[in-house]
Structure formats: structure tokens, C-alpha cells
Amino acid sequence: MAATEVEIGPAVERAPVPETAETAAGTATTSPATAAAAIVAAAARTGTEATASKAALATKLLSLSGVFAVRKPKGPTSAELLNRLKQKLLAEAGMPHKEWTKRKKQTLKIGHGGTLDSAAGGVLVVGIGRGTKMLTSMLTESKRYVAVGELGRATDTLDSTGKITEVKPYDKITQEDIESILQKFTGNIMQVPPLYSALKKDGQRLSTLMKRGEVVEAKPARPVTVYSISLQKFQPPFFTLDVECGGGFYVRSLVSDIGKELSSCANVLELTRTKQGPFTLEEHALAEDRWTIDDIAQSLEHCSSLLPAELTLKKTKPEESSEQVLSCKSVTLNETTGNDEIIKTF
Incomplete structure (x- = not known):
């Protein structure tokens, strides 16, 4: 499915700060960065050079704070991509390590704001x-x-991931026909969200209920904002749009509505998010080969200048809503039992 839909309701996982027995008492009241710094000192005293290097990376990882963007390819869900990012960072920092104790865990928090479906790609804000x-x-x-x-x-x-429900002729539709109706979908408009979406009913996503074969009623039309739409290319039956919109807007619904307005029908073949807030795909989104602690630290420093000063100080609390998605994950990786890591998700 294409992507602009997001629901609010963070799912949080937590990842531990490694610590030795001699630093356990101090980490209970210090920040993750300070606690991790103590680990470096302990590693230098009791461990190998390699261990000290990993502990230094853990210190840097746990000191990272802010917002940046990654490049999401087609295929994985946003949650899967976030998990991949998290695992790469933890692996680079050597976390968790079998020698670390279970007590007094600190956490690594990581999340994304603005889900992109598996069939879509582009900017994912982290x-x-x-x-x-x-x-x-x-x-x-x-x-x-x-x-x-x-x-x-x-x-x-x-x-294009769904089952075909209708086929209609389109051979008489011209480029001028499409361009002439785009104004109807610009500004403050009403839009019915798709049934296959992250919106929820009784705590479950509509898309999940649909896949189970349950009967789901369409959500009522709701106000959304479209700042601009332009037709970039028309090669029947395909047409390419550049759309700038506000939160809660569904590009899939837009394309479907355009097809109906043209007395035909239409679906989204490809979808790429090229910008979210101040973050653009070309300038700010890190490709997977740059998902390293150093690259992310540099990106955070650069991206901090893109955000309003008041936003960096604002402590927002996600609202409970069935109409938007905010995925915020933190994972607690505990001491290993045998060869298996215990992972608790909250």
C-alpha cells in the first residue's frame, strides 16, 4: 500500500546500557551518556583494547539525541526498517555483550514519525x-x-498490491483532462481514507481486519489540506503527480478520486515520499550504507539547524488517536540466558 497514513500510539522498546559490576551503582542516577562513559573507563581498566573501543562506541551511541532522516526502500515496512537500523547500531557498538550485567539497565530510544507502507519508499524521519x-x-x-x-x-x-475490483476504459482521457481537474483536489478538501490503512477500529488496524476478511465500514470523509498538485508526466495509462500535502492525507485516495472524476478508475503504481517537514530525500535521507554511529551523529548535527529552536526544547506527549501513526520504539536487551538473548518489548 502507498503511504501517508499514520496513526498515533507509540510502541516502545528498550535497549540497555552495558555496565560492569563496579559501575552498576553509579548508573542508577546518571544519564545514559554519563553511565556509558563510566563503562569506557571500566573497560580500559579491566578489558581489552577492543572492548574499550566498543564501549567508546556505546558511549557515543547512547549520547545521540535528535531527529534525522533515512532513505526507506520499497519492500520492508517502516517498523521493519527501524528495527534493522536499531540492530545495525547496536551491533556496531557491541551491545549487548555477554559480560554485561542485567542490573540497572539504561535505554536506547529510537522511533519514527510518519509511516511509509511497504510498497512505498522515500524519506522516513527518525x-x-x-x-x-x-x-x-x-x-x-x-x-x-x-x-x-x-x-x-x-x-x-x-x-498495485491489491486485487483488481474494477476495469474501465481510459483511452479518451487526455493530459488536458487531468490538468483541468487537479484544482478540485487542491486546498482544504474532504477526503475518505482507504479501507486498507493504519486507521483503527476497536484498537486494530483496518488493514488487519480487511486481511482477515472481516466486514469493515469506510471511515467518514475528513478535512485534509493539499498545498499543491502538478502533473509531471502523462503516458496512458500512466500519469505522474507531484503532491504536497498536510498530515493525514492519503495519496492513494487522491489517485482513486482522480480516476473517478475522469469517469474511469485508477490506482497507485508507485509512491515515493520526497520530503517531510524540512527533510528532503536528496539532501538529508541517509542510505543504509551510512547507518553508522558517526554518520548519524553528523546528520543529527546538520539536521538540528533545520528545526525551530522551540521544537528542540519541546517535550511533546503523543496523543491517542486512530487517525495518525507515530511509531516510537525502544528495546530492552537483557543479559543473555545461555545463547539466547531475552528481548522484552513494551
Whole structure:
């Protein structure tokens, strides 16, 4: 499914600060960065050079705080990509280590604000440390998408991943026809969200209920904002749109509605988020080969200048809502039992 839909309700996981017995007492009242610094000193006294190096990386990782952007490819869900990022960072820092004790755990918090579905790619905004508290603000920022629509076919998901539900002719539709109706979808408009979405009913996503074969009623139309739409290319049956919109907007619904307005039907073939808030795909989104502690530290420093000063100090609390998505994960990786790591998700 294509992506702009997000629901609020953070799911939090937690990841531990490694510590030795001699530093356990101090970490209970110190910050993660300070606690990790103590680990470096302990490693230098009791461990090998390699252990000290890993502990230094753990210190740096746990001191990271702010908001940055990564490049999401098609395929994985946003949650899966976030987990991949988290695991790469933990592995680079050597966390967890079998010699670390279970007591007095500190946490690594990491989350994303603004879900992109598995079929979509582009900018995914990530918060780390205290930056996870800024993610709610990212949901209200403007977003920009490049969408490739296909005329003549409708699907149950409103994109190419779904089952075809309708086929209609499109051969008489011209470029001028499409351009002439785009104004109807610009400004403050009403939009019905798709049934396959992250919106919830009785605590469960509508898409999950649909996949189970349960009967789901469409959500009522709701107000959304479209700042601009332009037709970039038209090669029947395909047309490419550049869309800038506000939070809660569904590009899939837009493409479907355009098809209906043209007395045909349409679905989204490809979707790429090129911008979210101040973060752009070309300038700010880190590709996976740059998911390192050093690269993220540099990106956080650069991206901090893009955010309003008041936002960096704001302590927002995610609201409970069934109409937007905020995924905020932190994982507690405990001491290993045998060869298996115990991972608790909260």
C-alpha cells in the first residue's frame, strides 16, 4: 500500500546500557551518556583494547539525541526498517555483550514519525534519544510525494498490491483532462481514507481486519489540506503527480478520486515520499550504507539547524488517536540466558 497514513500510539522498546559490576551503582542516577562513559573507563581498566573501543562506541551511541532522516526502500515496512537500523547500531557498538550485567539497565530510544507502507519508499524521519519526543510534531509538517498512477484499474487497496475490483476504459482521457481537474483536489478538501490503512477500529488496524476478511465500514470523509498538485508526466495509462500535502492525507485516495472524476478508475503504481517537514530525500535521507554511529551523529548535527529552536526544547506527549501513526520504539536487551538473548518489548 502507498503511504501517508499514520496513526498515533507509540510502541516502545528498550535497549540497555552495558555496565560492569563496579559501575552498576553509579548508573542508577546518571544519564545514559554519563553511565556509558563510566563503562569506557571500566573497560580500559579491566578489558581489552577492543572492548574499550566498543564501549567508546556505546558511549557515543547512547549520547545521540535528535531527529534525522533515512532513505526507506520499497519492500520492508517502516517498523521493519527501524528495527534493522536499531540492530545495525547496536551491533556496531557491541551491545549487548555477554559480560554485561542485567542490573540497572539504561535505554536506547529510537522511533519514527510518519509511516511509509511497504510498497512505498522515500524519506522516513527518525528520532533517537530525546528526539523521539519531537516525532509528534513531524506528523503535522507538510509532506511531498511523487506518485505514479495507473488509469483504467481499481483495486481494493487503491494501489498495485491489491486485487483488481474494477476495469474501465481510459483511452479518451487526455493530459488536458487531468490538468483541468487537479484544482478540485487542491486546498482544504474532504477526503475518505482507504479501507486498507493504519486507521483503527476497536484498537486494530483496518488493514488487519480487511486481511482477515472481516466486514469493515469506510471511515467518514475528513478535512485534509493539499498545498499543491502538478502533473509531471502523462503516458496512458500512466500519469505522474507531484503532491504536497498536510498530515493525514492519503495519496492513494487522491489517485482513486482522480480516476473517478475522469469517469474511469485508477490506482497507485508507485509512491515515493520526497520530503517531510524540512527533510528532503536528496539532501538529508541517509542510505543504509551510512547507518553508522558517526554518520548519524553528523546528520543529527546538520539536521538540528533545520528545526525551530522551540521544537528542540519541546517535550511533546503523543496523543491517542486512530487517525495518525507515530511509531516510537525502544528495546530492552537483557543479559543473555545461555545463547539466547531475552528481548522484552513494551
